[in-house]
Amino acid sequence: xxxxxxxxxxxxxxxxxxxxxxxxxxxxxxxxxxxxxxxxxxxxxxxxxxxxxxxxxxxxxxxxxxxxxxxxxxxxxxxxxxxxxxxxxxxxxxxxxxxxxxxxxxxxxxxxxxxxxxxxxxxxxxxxxxxxxxxxxxxxxxxxxxxxxxxxxxxxxxxxxxxxxxxxxxxxxxxxxxxxxxxxxxxxxxxxxxxxxxxxxx
Numbered sequence: 084x085x086x087x088x089x090x091x092x093x094x095x096x097x098x099x100x101x102x103x104x105x106x107x108x109x110x111x112x113x114x115x116x117x118x119x120x121x122x123x124x125x126x127x128x129x130x131x132x133x134x135x136x137x138x139x140x141x142x143x144x145x146x147x148x149x150x151x152x153x154x155x156x157x158x159x160x161x162x163x164x165x166x167x168x169x170x171x172x173x174x175x176x177x178x179x180x181x182x183x184x185x186x187x188x189x190x191x192x193x194x195x196x197x198x199x200x201x202x203x204x205x206x207x208x209x210x211x212x213x214x215x216x217x218x219x220x221x222x223x224x225x226x227x228x229x230x231x232x233x234x235x236x237x238x239x240x241x242x243x244x245x246x247x248x249x250x251x252x253x254x255x256x257x258x259x260x261x262x263x264x265x266x267x268x269x270x271x272x273x274x275x276x277x278x279x280x281x282x283x284x285x
Contacts, residue, residue, distance in 0.1 A: 136272065138214050139255065142193075143276045145171045145182055146253055150280045152179045152205070153198050158280060159247035164225035167253065181205045184214075186226060191215040191257060217260035219269055228254040232282075252277050 149158040152170040160168035166185035173180050173195070183194040194209040220226050228240035230252040241249060256273040 143274055145173045146276045147279050149278050153203050162245040162247055167227045189218050191218050215259055219258045219260050251281055
């Protein structure tokens with residue numbers, strides 16, 4: 084008598100195969116999702132840093148050209164770790180605007196007061212613009228640090244409260260979260276600005 088062997092898979096083998104396939108598919112899907120998220124995070128970081136640089140550059144130029152107000156006031160109006168006020172002709176109209184960069188909640192903002200009237204005065208309304216959101220500077224990383232004419236690149240900043248008349252260089256450091264809706268991935272952008280019109284160490 085000849086017995087024929089049935090070819091094929093048993094139900095148990097099929098179930099095991101499906102389970103293995105499901106595990107592999109889930110792994111591939113998770114890996115693909117992680118790669119996609121990582122790519123988005125890297126791209127967000129790049130875009131965010133480029134946007135921050137576009138803000139920091141004109142900010143640096145405005146600080147660099149700080150000079151006496153149209154009323155003869157000293158170029159630097161106020162110094163603090165999270166705010167800095169000065170006079171500068173930021174729109175090249177021959178008049179020195181009163182400019183204030185300051186942290187409000189977690190947003191770095193810019194306030195501008197144009198001199199108006201005859202005689203001129205800075206009593207007009209301050210126009211405020213939001214510059215960088217998601218700022219995460221801590222007390223150990225101030226946004227603004229100030230240095231005098233002895234700064235060599237490694238000197239410690241002037242101690243608070245800073246006297247404006249000694250300031251010759253401003254260091255700006257902004258720590259910010261590129262996407263507050265996701266796990267914090269912080270970026271840091273920093274620059275140093277010499278006050279061109281206050282140099283006394285030439």
